[in-house]
Amino acid sequence: MSAGLRLNIDLDRLCGNWRRLAAIAGPAECAAAVKADAYGAGLEQAVPALAAAGCKTFFVALPGEGIRVRGAAPEADIYVLNGFFGDCAAHYRDHRLRPVLGNPNEIRRWTAWRKNETAALHVDTGMNRLGLSSAEAEQLGATELAAAGIVHLMSHLACADTPDHPMNLAQLDRFRNHKARFGPLQCSLANSAGIHAGSDCHFDMVRPGIALYGGASHPAATSDPVVTAQSRILQIRHVGKGESIGYGGAQSVERDSRIAILSAGYADGYLRAAGAGDDRTGADVAIAGHRAPIAGRVSMDLIAIDVTDIPEQQTDKAEWAELFGDQIDINQVASRAGTIAYELLTGLSHRAERIYTGKAA
Numbered sequence: 425m426s427a428g429l430r431l432n433i434d435l436d437r438l439c440g441n442w443r444r445l446a447a448i449a450g451p452a453e454c455a456a457a458v459k460a461d462a463y464g465a466g467l468e469q470a471v472p473a474l475a476a477a478g479c480k481t482f483f484v485a486l487p488g489e490g491i492r493v494r495g496a497a498p499e500a501d502i503y504v505l506n507g508f509f510g511d512c513a514a515h516y517r518d519h520r521l522r523p524v525l526g527n528p529n530e531i532r533r534w535t536a537w538r539k540n541e542t543a544a545l546h547v548d549t550g551m552n553r554l555g556l557s558s559a560e561a562e563q564l565g566a567t568e569l570a571a572a573g574i575v576h577l578m579s580h581l582a583c584a585d586t587p588d589h590p591m592n593l594a595q596l597d598r599f600r601n602h603k604a605r606f607g608p609l610q611c612s613l614a615n616s617a618g619i620h621a622g623s624d625c626h627f628d629m630v631r632p633g634i635a636l637y638g639g640a641s642h643p644a645a646t647s648d649p650v651v652t653a654q655s656r657i658l659q660i661r662h663v664g665k666g667e668s669i670g671y672g673g674a675q676s677v678e679r680d681s682r683i684a685i686l687s688a689g690y691a692d693g694y695l696r697a698a699g700a701g702d703d704r705t706g707a708d709v710a711i712a713g714h715r716a717p718i719a720g721r722v723s724m725d726l727i728a729i730d731v732t733d734i735p736e737q738q739t740d741k742a743e744w745a746e747l748f749g750d751q752i753d754i755n756q757v758a759s760r761a762g763t764i765a766y767e768l769l770t771g772l773s774h775r776a777e778r779i780y781t782g783k784a785a
């Protein structure tokens with residue numbers, strides 16, 4: 425109750441987004457990417473809610489995240505996308521984590537270490553990040569596959585958010601070739617955007633992340649906001665025409681103005697790049713049902729908002745301003761700051777208070 429920034433996280437909406445994606449992807453299984461603390465929403469709350477909604481498979485980046493998923497979903501299949509970390513090998517056995525193996529060396533180390541643990545194989549189809557190259561994949565026969573306990577074959581799309589990008593078909597084609605060569609393995613290719621790229625991309629399983637949490641993924645995607653960020657209004661002050669606001673005097677007001685000061689800043693994970701200046705427009709916030717623009721730079725703990733155009737009786741009564749949520753689209757805030765909702769959500773700091781609503785809370 426003492427926080428300057430509070431995050432209202434609606435678990436019913438999270439599950440609603442998952443069900444909608446599962447319906448589009450069906451009959452393919454719908455998994456959930458819950459890396460980076462469930463994209464900032466809170467892994468310990470998001471995973472049980474999604475498991476209760478019917479989600480059986482979770483993808484994380486790191487083994488430590490996998491251990492936390494295991495604590496929240498004892499029966500789930502858990503894949504560790506960043507693979508097999510030899511210095512904490514016991515975690516994979518103790519918590520039944522499946523590494524996603526993506527290079528020949530890693531496959532050798534895993535195969536030498538494993539007893540009956542299972543894993544996924546990542547083949548690269550054009551992203552050039554993780555995953556076996558085509559040449560490396562061709563070196564891998566049925567014997568090696570069995571020795572590594574591979575039960576799942578996956579790849580990752582680089583440009584699925586751009587429906588007409590030629591890379592999509594090229595990657596799909598390469599993935600089909602791998603699938604044909606490796607025989608009957610459970611296969612997955614699509615992230616959130618890939619789910620909307622058509623049923624050709626669905627295979628046996630889809631792996632949405634951002635669309636679960638209300639972020640934009642694809643022009644055809646709709647998903648409900650899950651995280652609403654609200655900041656306490658500390659004071660409203662009068663700033664005379666020609667005076668400047670905040671660090672660097674970055675923005676001067678062109679008229680006598682009323683400026684609301686909010687108790688949130690980049691230390692809470694709000695984006696400094698969403699600030700404004702004489703030469704640039706920043707993001708908007710919502711106060712008492714009205715949109716109002718940021719005035720000047722975003723500081724560590726404070727944000728100034730120009731509320732001159734909102735009736736004084738309304739701003740006087742308001743105690744909280746919405747930084748993003750139902751009224752202010754998170755994707756728009758991110759885009760004003762030159763980034764994407766992924767970065768804004770995963771950067772929300774521990775200083776912000778998280779309040780959960782919904783059946784699963």
Ligand SMILES: *Cc1c(COP(=O)(O)O)cnc(C)c1O
Nearest residue numbers: 457580615616617631632633634
């Ligand atoms: C993060 C990730 C996903 C989920 O991606 P979104 O774009 O958030 O839906 C799926 N697959 C892999 C390999 C990932 O790294």
